Amino acid sequence: LSNRSETEIGIIGGGLAGLFSAIVLAKKGHQVALFEKKEYPFHRVCGEYISTEVSPLLEHLGLFPHQFKPSQISRVMISSSLGSTLKSPLAMGGFGISRYSLDQYWAHIAQELGVQLFTGISVENYQFEKDNFQLQLSGEKTFSVRTLIAAYGKRSKLDLLKNRSFTTKRSPYVGVKYHIRMPFPADLIALHNFPGGYCGLSAIEDGKLNLCYLAGREGLRAAGNIEQFEHRVLQQNPYLKEVWEKAEFLFEKPEVINEISFAPRSPVEDHALMVGDTAGLITPLCGNGMAIAIHSAWLAANLSSKHLKGELNREALEQQYAREWGKRFSTRLMAGRNLQKLFGERFTTDLAIRLFGAMPVLTRKLISLTHGKTLDPCASI
Numbered sequence: 286l287s288n289r290s291e292t293e294i295g296i297i298g299g300g301l302a303g304l305f306s307a308i309v310l311a312k313k314g315h316q317v318a319l320f321e322k323k324e325y326p327f328h329r330v331c332g333e334y335i336s337t338e339v340s341p342l343l344e345h346l347g348l349f350p351h352q353f354k355p356s357q358i359s360r361v362m363i364s365s366s367l368g369s370t371l372k373s374p375l376a377m378g379g380f381g382i383s384r385y386s387l388d389q390y391w392a393h394i395a396q397e398l399g400v401q402l403f404t405g406i407s408v409e410n411y412q413f414e415k416d417n418f419q420l421q422l423s424g425e426k427t428f429s430v431r432t433l434i435a436a437y438g439k440r441s442k443l444d445l446l447k448n449r450s451f452t453t454k455r456s457p458y459v460g461v462k463y464h465i466r467m468p469f470p471a472d473l474i475a476l477h478n479f480p481g482g483y484c485g486l487s488a489i490e491d492g493k494l495n496l497c498y499l500a501g502r503e504g505l506r507a508a509g510n511i512e513q514f515e516h517r518v519l520q521q522n523p524y525l526k527e528v529w530e531k532a533e534f535l536f537e538k539p540e541v542i543n544e545i546s547f548a549p550r551s552p553v554e555d556h557a558l559m560v561g562d563t564a565g566l567i568t569p570l571c572g573n574g575m576a577i578a579i580h581s582a583w584l585a586a587n588l589s590s591k592h593l594k595g596e597l598n599r600e601a602l603e604q605q606y607a608r609e610w611g612k613r614f615s616t617r618l619m620a621g622r623n624l625q626k627l628f629g630e631r632f633t634t635d636l637a638i639r640l641f642g643a644m645p646v647l648t649r650k651l652i653s654l655t656h657g658k659t660l661d662p663c664a665s666i
C-alpha cells in the first residue's frame with residue numbers, strides 16, 4: 286500500500302458482508318480494495334447459525350463451505366428460565382459453521398480472485414468529493430475509490446463521525462460467545478431464556494458447539510463480572526445449568542462485545558452503500574443476520590457493478606439500493622425487534638412459550654415472519 290492509491294471499488298470491513306461483496310464484484314471483473322482492521326483468522330461474537338435462504342446463492346458462486354462439513358440444523362427448541370419448552374421444526378433451517386473458519390475461507394477466495402485485501406488497516410474516515418470517495422486509512426495513507434461499500438458491522442467510529450442517529454443512545458445489550466463440547470443433537474438449535482436475555486446453542490464444524498448469548502448490560506454490571514452473571518443469572522435456566530455442569534469450554538476467555546443496537550439505520554450514508562449490520566442489525570434470536578448480510582451484499586454488489594459499467598448513474602444507484610433494501614429487509618428487522626420483546630422476561634417468556642407450544646401452526650408462521658424467501662441467484666436485480 287503506497288501513500289496514495291486508487292481503484293474502482295472500496296469496501297470497508299471484511300466480515301461476511303464485505304467479503305461477499307468483494308467476491309461478487311471481483312467475479313464481475315471489477316478492481317476491488319477491501320480494508321479489514323483485524324488479521325484473519327479471528328473469532329467474532331455470533332451464533333454461527335446461517336439460514337439456508339442463502340445456500341443456493343453460495344452454491345451458485347462456489348462459496349458454500351463444504352470442506353468444513355457444517356452441521357445441518359432443522360429443529361428449534363426454546364426454553365424459559367422456569368423450565369417450560371417449545372419445540373418446532375424449522376421450515377427453512379440452517380447450517381452451522383464458525384466465523385473463524387468461514388471468514389478466513391472467503392478472505393482466501395477473495396484474494397485468489399484478485400481482490401486487494403488490506404488487513405490490519407482501519408478506515409479512519411471517508412469523504413465524498415468530485416464523484417469519488419477519499420478514504421483516510423490508519424498509518425496516514427489515503428485511498429481513492431469511485432464507489433464505496435460500507436460493511437464495517439454493528440458499530441464503528443465511522444458511525445460517530447457521520448453522526449448516525451442510532452449512536453446518540455447507549456445500547457443496553459452485551460453479546461458473549463464460547464465454543465464448547467458436550468453431547469448435543471447436531472440438527473437442533475436451542476434458545477434458552479434467562480432473566481434479561483437469551484442464549485443460543487447449536488452445532489458448528491468438528492463436533493464443536495457454539496454457545497452465544499445476548500444479555501442486558503445492567504444485569505451484567507449488577508452481577509459484577511461475566512462469571513458471576515453466568516452463575517447467578519444464566520444458570521437459573523435448568524438447561525443452561527446443565528451446560529455449565531457438563532460442557533468443556535474451549536476458549537480461555539469468552540469473546541465479548543457491547544453497544545449492540547437494533548435501532549433502524551439508513552442504508553445509504555454520505556453516498557456510500559451500507560451492507561450487513563452497517564445498514565441494520567436484526568435481533569439474533571431470528572438467526573439470520575448473516576443471511577441478511579450476504580443478501581444485502583449481493584444487492585449492493587450487483588447494483589454497484591451496473592453503476593461502474595455506466596448502466597446506472599449515482600443517484601439511481603443510491604435510490605434503487607435504498608428502495609430494494611427497504612423492500613427486502615425492513616419488515617424482517619421490525620418483526621425481530623417485536624419478537625425480542627417476548628424474550629428474556631421471566632414470566633412473560635414462560636407464558637409465551639406455553640401459549641405458542643399449544644399452537645404449532647402459529648409458531649411456524651411467526652418463525653417464517655423473520656425469515657426471508659430462498660434467494661434465487663438467477664433472479665435479476
Ligand SMILES: Cc1cc2nc3c(=O)[nH]c(=O)nc-3n(C[C@H](O)[C@H](O)[C@H](O)COP(=O)(O)OP(=O)(O)OC[C@H]3O[C@@H](n4cnc5c(N)ncnc54)[C@H](O)[C@@H]3O)c2cc1C
Nearest residue numbers: 298300301302322332333334408438460561562573574575
Ligand atoms: C449475540 C449475537 C448472536 C448472533 N447470532 C447470529 C446467528 O446465529 N446467525 C446469524 O445469521 N446472525 C447472528 N448474529 C448477527 C451476525 O453476527 C451479523 O449480522 C453478521 O456478523 C453481520 O456481518 P457483517 O459483515 O455485516 O459485520 P461483521 O461480521 O461485524 O464484520 C464487520 C467487519 O468490519 C471490520 N471493521 C469495523 N470497522 C472498520 C474500519 N473502520 N476499518 C476497517 N475494518 C473495520 C470489523 O473488524 C469486522 O471484521 C448475531 C449477532 C449477535 C450480536
